[in-house]
Amino acid sequence: MIRSLTASILAQAATSLRSQSLTVKSVPKTISDKKGETLASPPEIRFEGASTTVTQDNEVRVERTEADSFRKGLEDCLDNDFFEPGIKSATDHYVEKWLAINPMMIQVETGKVFLASRGNDRRLIGILNLISHMDMKVFHPMNEMIAVGALSHRSTEIKECAIRAFEYWENVDLIRNLKHHKLTPKWLDDYRLEVISDFCGE
Amino acid sequence: MGYLVRKIAMGKWAVSDEILPINADAITQCLKTDDNTLSVWRIENEQEVSKGVLAMAASNDFLSKIDVVIVDESELTSGNITIETTPGKTPCTDLVDSHRDLAALNVNNLAFISESIAAQIRADKVYRFTATKIKALLLDAINSGSLNPELLSDSVREKVLKPAI
Numbered sequence: 001m002i003r004s005l006t007a008s009i010l011a012q013a014a015t016s017l018r019s020q021s022l023t024v025k026s027v028p029k030t031i032s033d034k035k036g037e038t039l040a041s042p043p044e045i046r047f048e049g050a051s052t053t054v055t056q057d058n059e060v061r062v063e064r065t066e067a068d069s070f071r072k073g074l075e076d077c078l079d080n081d082f083f084e085p086g087i088k089s090a091t092d093h094y095v096e097k098w099l100a101i102n103p104m105m106i107q108v109e110t111g112k113v114f115l116a117s118r119g120n121d122r123r124l125i126g127i128l129n130l131i132s133h134m135d136m137k138v139f140h141p142m143n144e145m146i147a148v149g150a151l152s153h154r155s156t157e158i159k160e161c162a163i164r165a166f167e168y169w170e171n172v173d174l175i176r177n178l179k180h181h182k183l184t185p186k187w188l189d190d191y192r193l194e195v196i197s198d199f200c201g202e
Numbered sequence: 203m204g205y206l207v208r209k210i211a212m213g214k215w216a217v218s219d220e221i222l223p224i225n226a227d228a229i230t231q232c233l234k235t236d237d238n239t240l241s242v243w244r245i246e247n248e249q250e251v252s253k254g255v256l257a258m259a260a261s262n263d264f265l266s267k268i269d270v271v272i273v274d275e276s277e278l279t280s281g282n283i284t285i286e287t288t289p290g291k292t293p294c295t296d297l298v299d300s301h302r303d304l305a306a307l308n309v310n311n312l313a314f315i316s317e318s319i320a321a322q323i324r325a326d327k328v329y330r331f332t333a334t335k336i337k338a339l340l341l342d343a344i345n346s347g348s349l350n351p352e353l354l355s356d357s358v359r360e361k362v363l364k365p366a367i
Binding site: 082084085086087088133155156157158159160161164167168170187188190191194195198199 | 267
């Protein structure tokens with residue numbers, strides 16, 4: 001009776017826990033009575049990472065909310081800001097505030113906005129202005145990928161913004177790679193060559 | 203009469219060799235007025251173009267390439283453009299008085315100014331100052347005592363005073 005009741009309770013517990021997406025490490029098959037006769041092994045149930053999983057779910061939810069909030073604000077800034085090279089924009093100020101919270105999230109979400117804005121020159125110019133002023137190492141490789149992608153854009157202004165970003169980062173290795181990106185019109189290609197010359201002496 | 207230095211964003215000017223109407227972005231974004239004025243820097247001759255660039259670069263938040271064109275002051279006055287002397291917002295104290303406003307501008311004035319600028323672009327007379335050149339200009343100004351580095355933005359000061367690569 002005890003044996004079947006215990007087994008039933010344990011089985012129910014296991015089923016209940018499984019339904020909550022928790023992992024049951026082991027369910028005992030036998031229990032001992034007071035005389036030492038083996039009825040079942042010790043009721044040892046371990047839930048691998050049960051509380052951790054719940055916490056992680058909450059963390060993911062909070063991060064997602066943060067990311068959505070950041071992204072919405074970034075898109076609003078990009079749509080309304082005026083970008084002038086050399087001048088700190090409202091978008092720069094906005095992103096600065098978020099940097100202290102989660103730099104990795106900013107990198108990922110900025111990359112997502114870039115990809116989603118391929119037909120929106122205004123946003124792309126804003127993003128290129130933004131990433132050029134952000135710490136080159138902290139935002140690598142997303143910043144380099146964005147700038148390299150922008151070099152292939154149809155817009156002259158966007159390509160110019162990309163060269164500006166490379167120039168601002170002052171990274172010789174990245175600038176050396178600009179040799180592979182011949183650009184049009186001529187004045188823009190002259191700018192590219194001058195940046196290469198300034199930093200690589202070639 | 204002297205010359206006036208005006209910063210332009212080359213990417214906004216879709217100017218071809220053929221004389222066609224100026225594209226709207228060049229006017230609405232590159233010649234964006236404030237209280238119907240446009241900011242320019244006066245120089246005595248074309249060789250002084252770097253003075254105008256220095257004045258602008260020293261007041262910027264970030265070190266960045268600057269493209270400028272030079273327009274003849276007399277050309278603008280002949281086009282009925284009002285030129286006013288106003289103090290320039292630059293930490294280069296020697297250059298504050300060289301600032302001018304193209305003032306009381308209307309849409310006809312903007313069309314005239316944009317044609318003057320487009321003519322310079324067509325003639326390939328755009329002066330490009332890369333970040334490296336600007337850094338050298340700022341450093342020279344600091345070393346000569348005409349620019350207090352403490353008045354530069356943190357970002358510009360850090361780049362200018364950083365040892366060369």
